[in-house]
Amino acid sequence: MQNSPRRRYREQVIGEIKQAALAQIDAGGPGALSLNAVAKTLGVSGPALYKYFRNRDELLTVLLLDAYDDVAGAVRETLEATADEPARHRLWALAAAFLGWAAAQPHRFALIAGTPLPGYEAPPESVGKARAVLGPFLTVLAQGRPAPVAGSLTGQLGEWAATTPAVADWVRTWAPDGDPALLLTTVLSVWSRLHGVVSLTVHGQFTGMGFDPAALLRAEMDAVADRLGLD
Incomplete structure (x- = not known):
């Protein structure tokens, strides 16, 4: 289903990841972006973020676009x-x-x-x-x-x-x-x-x-x- 609870949850998490990533970039520039640091900010493990972004560059690309x-x-x-x-x-x-x-x-x-x-x-x-x-x-x-x-x-x-x-x-x-x-x-x-x-x-x-x-x-x-x- 296009607007299923699972989909809404995924979109919410992605939004939170992007906001945490932008806060990192705001504080230290694009070079400061780190998936592990984003995970720490959100209170989850680093591997948990790989369900949403394969690596830092994929997250950076989404933010760029x-x-x-x-x-x-x-x-x-x-x-x-x-x-x-x-x-x-x-x-x-x-x-x-x-x-x-x-x-x-x-x-x-x-x-x-x-x-x-x-x-x-x-x-x-x-x-x-x-x-x-x-x-x-x-x-x-x-x-x-x-x-x-x-x-x-x-x-x-x-x-x-x-x-x-x-x-x-x-x-x-x-x-x-x-x-x-x-x-x-x-x-x-x-x-x-x-x-x-x-x-x-x-x-x-x-x-x-x-x-x-x-x-x-x-x-x-x-x-x-x-x-x-x-x-």
Whole structure:
């Protein structure tokens, strides 16, 4: 039975394991995650957890994918909530949603954007999860006039889209009428600016500098919006 007591119990235990694991990561970073430590927190034996997760990496993967889904949901909701606003304002809002999510739970941001753990390899599905975070940005960027940037970057990204169906499909899903090469160039610029400001914020690099990092992020998005001619 789909919603049997056994299933509900299993889901409850998995939820408790994940919460204990996130508390560990919050205290010591992703490298601090340990199934034995999680078991101790929950008052059970280490082997008892292997009924739910085969090893630390499997638990880490679930937490990683959950984090991507959570931030993608926050960004997507913002896209929908700002549907009637000018494109530039929507770009500000999307960036602010990402910043707000990361600043509120830096330990989860570390899972998706922190230093890779030695020996851990993120699963292939994490690529699609990451693209879901940037998808709403493509929708807004397509409202402008993307133009090639100096050098060969646009050509390289155009070739990437042409030879990788998943990339081309991703762009078409969020921006059906946009030029994949030009949009990829622009969204890459947004991604690098966004992660730069957010990473510095999360790591406290702006502390004591006397300004709101959100203002810097807005200025970075304005630079992209100006290039695209977004209202």
